[in-house]
Amino acid sequence: MSTILGRRSGFGLLALVAWLFMLGSGSVLAQAAPAAAQVERQQAQPLNNAPVWREVRSGEAHFTTVRGPETGVLIQTEGQAWRQWRNGPITFWGGVLLLVVPTAIGLFFAVKGAVKLHGAPTGRRMQRFSTFERVVHWGTAISFVVLGITGVLILFGKHFIEPVFGNAVLGGLLWAGKTVHNYIGPVFGVFTLLMIVAFLRDNVWQAVDSVWIRKAGGIASGEHVPSGRFNFGEKTWFWIGVTFLGLIVAGSGLVMDFPNFGQTRATMQLANIVHGVGAIVLIALSLGHIYMGTIGVEGAYQSMKTGYVDETWAREHHEFWYDEVKAGRSGRP
Numbered sequence: 089m090s091t092i093l094g095r096r097s098g099f100g101l102l103a104l105v106a107w108l109f110m111l112g113s114g115s116v117l118a119q120a121a122p123a124a125a126q127v128e129r130q131q132a133q134p135l136n137n138a139p140v141w142r143e144v145r146s147g148e149a150h151f152t153t154v155r156g157p158e159t160g161v162l163i164q165t166e167g168q169a170w171r172q173w174r175n176g177p178i179t180f181w182g183g184v185l186l187l188v189v190p191t192a193i194g195l196f197f198a199v200k201g202a203v204k205l206h207g208a209p210t211g212r213r214m215q216r217f218s219t220f221e222r223v224v225h226w227g228t229a230i231s232f233v234v235l236g237i238t239g240v241l242i243l244f245g246k247h248f249i250e251p252v253f254g255n256a257v258l259g260g261l262l263w264a265g266k267t268v269h270n271y272i273g274p275v276f277g278v279f280t281l282l283m284i285v286a287f288l289r290d291n292v293w294q295a296v297d298s299v300w301i302r303k304a305g306g307i308a309s310g311e312h313v314p315s316g317r318f319n320f321g322e323k324t325w326f327w328i329g330v331t332f333l334g335l336i337v338a339g340s341g342l343v344m345d346f347p348n349f350g351q352t353r354a355t356m357q358l359a360n361i362v363h364g365v366g367a368i369v370l371i372a373l374s375l376g377h378i379y380m381g382t383i384g385v386e387g388a389y390q391s392m393k394t395g396y397v398d399e400t401w402a403r404e405h406h407e408f409w410y411d412e413v414k415a416g417r418s419g420r421p
Contacts, residue, residue: 166357179243179244182364183247190375193376205404210398213396213397214397216396220286221395236371238272242269245258276341280335283334296315296408299314305321312404314407337363340366343356
């Protein structure tokens with residue numbers, strides 16, 4: 089009896105070992121099949137994942153549980169073109185422009201100096217800007233300067249800050265700069281609209297502007313060229329700088345500031361390119377405006393600081409406006 093039980097136990101143990109072996113072999117074979125297929129594919133086309141990446145980069149939307157514009161698109165290939173434009177021509181030529189313009193202004197000031205008054209001040213003052221106009225101007229100017237500094241930091245910071253102070257300092261500055269930039273941007277947009285409303289009436293074309301154009305404002309010759317409340321140079325700054333570029337920069341900035349309105353990545357990239365180009369040109373033009381409004385023309389800064397100018401200044405720089413005010417035909421502001 090014991091012999092029979094021993095044999096049965098031996099057969100049972102042998103059967104268990106055989107079953108475990110077959111189970112292990114099946115698992116190994118199941119795992120080996122895909123691995124063998126992968127080895128065969130790599131032998132035929134080494135490191136070739138092109139079919140997979142073609143599907144990923146096709147721009148077609150695939151399944152995702154996240155809802156929103158383009159959430160099913162893993163990679164948008166147009167982003168590479170945007171990056172090349174931003175880090176290539178825009179950064180390079182924008183940097184050149186922002187170096188050439190202040191250099192040219194500095195050379196012009198060194199050669200010509202400031203535009204001085206020819207006559208002696210009378211001590212009698214005329215109101216050139218109202219309180220509302222000055223508040224709107226300084227609100228636009230201050231917000232623009234803040235945006236210009238932070239914008240230059242965002243675009244060019246890695247080229248002149250990182251090599252000197254390192255990644256940590258650059259990262260902190262970019263975080264602070266972008267936060268300030270995002271919040272001040274809409275403020276600048278509001279002030280730009282107020283600027284247009286406040287100064288539109290006196291920046292329309294007049295026949296006298298043709299004389300100013302023909303004589304280039306007398307900047308090079310020093311000749312006295314009469315004008316209205318604003319000359320053609322100031323009107324050009326108003327229409328091209330404040331109105332056209334100001335609205336473009338503010339509008340494109342709002343597109344990027346509020347991405348929750350359904351913008352696609354392509355829309356954001358286009359807005360970024362338009363914003364960068366417009367802002368660089370606007371900064372370059374503003375340097376000339378700042379120069380003429382501060383050290384370039386004697387008394388110009390005081391007119392916006394206090395709102396008043398001396399009668400001599402008014403007569404020499406804006407003679408037609410001076411005549412209208414003295415004759416009582418125009419009391420603005």
